[in-house]
Amino acid sequence: MATPTLDKADAAGAPEPGFADSPYITVTLRVRRFNPEVSAEAVWEDFQLEIDPKERVLDALHKIKWDVDGTLTFRRSCAHGICGSDAMRINGKNRLACKTLIKDINPAKPITVEPIKGLTVLKDLVVDMEPFFQAYRDVMPFLITKDTNEPTRERLQTAEDRERFDDTTKCILCAACTSSCPVFWNDGQYFGPAAIVNAHRFIFDSRDEAGEQRLEILNDKDGVWRCRTTFNCTDACPRGIEVTKAIQEVKRALITRRF
Amino acid sequence: MATTESTAAGVGPVEGGSLYDVDHPAPFIEAPRKRTKKTPKSTRGNFEMAAWLFMRLSGVVLVVLVLGHLLIQLVLDGGVSKIGFAFVAGRWASPFWQVWDLLMLWLAMLHGANGLRTVVNDYAERANTRLWLKGLLYTATVFTILLGTLVIFTFDPNIR
Known part of the structure; x- marks a missing residue:
């Protein structure tokens, strides 16, 4: 199928008898x-x-x-x-x-x-991906600003500010991380790595102003503190996002915000 | 190009000999991992954060306390053979060792209990199982901490 030199007439895609070194x-x-x-x-x-x-x-x-x-x-x-x-x-x-x-x-x-x-x-x-997307929706994965006026120009940001959350913008919501997490396997109430990654993407965005609310949501009994740093999520991520690191950064933000 | 082994039992096209029809619908599958109205309300306290921090901080302190304890009890000055009533009485005559042991008791018990609490949370699936396991855990923890504290403070070296 993938090799254009092969005779397509053989609909099933099996190797032709004449081919000595068939790739199949x-x-x-x-x-x-x-x-x-x-x-x-x-x-x-x-x-x-x-x-x-x-x-x-x-x-x-x-x-x-x-x-x-x-x-x-x-x-x-x-x-x-x-x-x-x-x-x-x-x-x-x-x-x-x-x-x-x-x-x-x-x-x-x-x-x-x-x-x-x-x-x-x-x-x-x-x-059924619904519980996964429910956790995603719960962290409010969209830009929130206190200024209610329609912006008249782009919301500008320095390259360093953009770099801060660059890793977590790569998420494609495939659920590979969340469904590899042993804490999520138990009762499915843990927010899961994917939701935290997408919260991280806005918490550390300099243009967003609801980081405090998102941190409060993830301070929940089933929030970031249920992470056991088993790194299953980081291993599973097909986009190479350092998921566990992102979760740890949210934990650190929660602690440093209070002390 | 491809052959399949005989269709596995229980899997096959729905057309034809299906077990279910309009009058006998297939059983509805309840999603067990959904956030529903029955799901416990989310908590917004800082308890989980405090517990998480406590585990890290008490762990660091316990490394010193427990390793020091083991060194004194089992290695230095004749090892374990020296330990007896007189040895304990001599040590607890000093407030320093009283505080050391009290701190070790409280931190180790709370550290261990909190660790087991997270294990129960992670592994017990039914609400009732969690309730009972945690109830047993908290009872044992409180009992041990209170008994140990009582002994440290009321220890009498002249007991007959």
């Missing part, structure tokens, strides 16, 4: 499947595919959905690591299926693909 290898995708209208239990289902190891897990899922089993359900929109739709647990780690190459995750063994943890599974790899 056989991989097993072990997908966690769940259909509440058929069974209350989720089950593993194996799919064997001929695939170029330079392709991504998302391509493998597409092959399954388009050519093998159309009932396989998963989210994806842009398929290029920006929309944040296809976070899933691949070989036990939260990743974006569209940014994970087959060759990077040991295709010799079956590749497990599960929905992200801590959120209710609706079908196959699709989870």
